[in-house]
Amino acid sequence: KNQVEQSPQSLIILEGKNCTLQCNYTVSPFSNLRWYKQDTGRGPVSLTIMTFSENTKSNGRYTATLDADTKQSSLHITASQLSDSASYICVVANDMRFGAGTRLTVKP
Amino acid sequence: GAGVSQSPSNKVTEKGKDVELRCDPISGHTALYWYRQSLGQGLEFLIYFQGNSAPDKSGLPSDRFSAERTGGSVSTLTIQRTQQEDSAVYLCASSFRLAGPTDTQYFGPGTRLTVL
Numbered sequence: 001k002n003q004v005e006q007s008p009q010s011l012i013i014l015e016g017k018n019c020t021l022q023c024n025y026t027v028s029p030f031s032n033l034r035w036y037k038q039d040t041g042r043g044p045v046s047l048t049i050m051t052f053s054e055n056t057k058s059n060g061r062y063t064a065t066l067d068a069d070t071k072q073s074s075l076h077i078t079a080s081q082l083s084d085s086a087s088y089i090c091v092v093a094n095d096m097r098f099g100a101g102t103r104l105t106v107k108p
Numbered sequence: 109g110a111g112v113s114q115s116p117s118n119k120v121t122e123k124g125k126d127v128e129l130r131c132d133p134i135s136g137h138t139a140l141y142w143y144r145q146s147l148g149q150g151l152e153f154l155i156y157f158q159g160n161s162a163p164d165k166s167g168l169p170s171d172r173f174s175a176e177r178t179g180g181s182v183s184t185l186t187i188q189r190t191q192q193e194d195s196a197v198y199l200c201a202s203s204f205r206l207a208g209p210t211d212t213q214y215f216g217p218g219t220r221l222t223v224l
Contacts, residue, residue, distance in 0.1 A: 034213075043216055043218055049211075049212065089151065098143070098151040
């Protein structure tokens with residue numbers, strides 16, 4: 001069954017530090033892979049969209065990478081800020097299947 | 109311009125009652141999606157509409173759930189004979205087209221449904 005799995009489930013880091021979130025998927029083929037940020041009590045907001053042929057896409061301090069051979073994607077957050085505290089969700093767009101997300105907490 | 113709006117923002121109902129949730133997508137967006145999110149869980153796809161094509165209902169959890177989209181714009185998600193396990197936040201999203209490589213999904217704030 002096609003799945004999207006994210007790791008870690010939760011992560012706590014100090015403000016200013018970098019972190020990397022992982023997304024493994026088995027959906028194949030797919031048209032694009034997306035990362036979203038969801039603040040508590042809000043709807044998700046799109047961070048990046050990558051097609052099958054793209055390896056990396058940046059949006060400010062957020063950089064997503066995609067390895068279509070290993071079916072892995074990562075989201076790297078640079079110089080974290082308190083406002084980065086949120087859930088980060090990976091989505092494979094073929095069937096709009098969302099991963100469970102990684103809950104990131106940035107502490108001062 | 110205005111984003112995706114949903115109403116009501118909160119809905120409390122009794123088990124067995126029917127509820128209707130409304131979504132107003134961004135003007136000009138042809139694709140509209142419904143998801144639900146239980147507390148602490150990921151988003152669960154329910155249904156999407158794309159233009160005049162038949163909707164993809166593959167995510168609807170039971171025949172108590174139905175949705176329609178009138179005039180290619182506003183959509184209503186109806187849950188009949190609500191059960192306690194239907195309690196969740198119901199999120200609507202729209203995009204210019206159906207999740208193509210450049211089509212960002214824009215989400216509404218959601219409707220929090222509580223079934224007592």
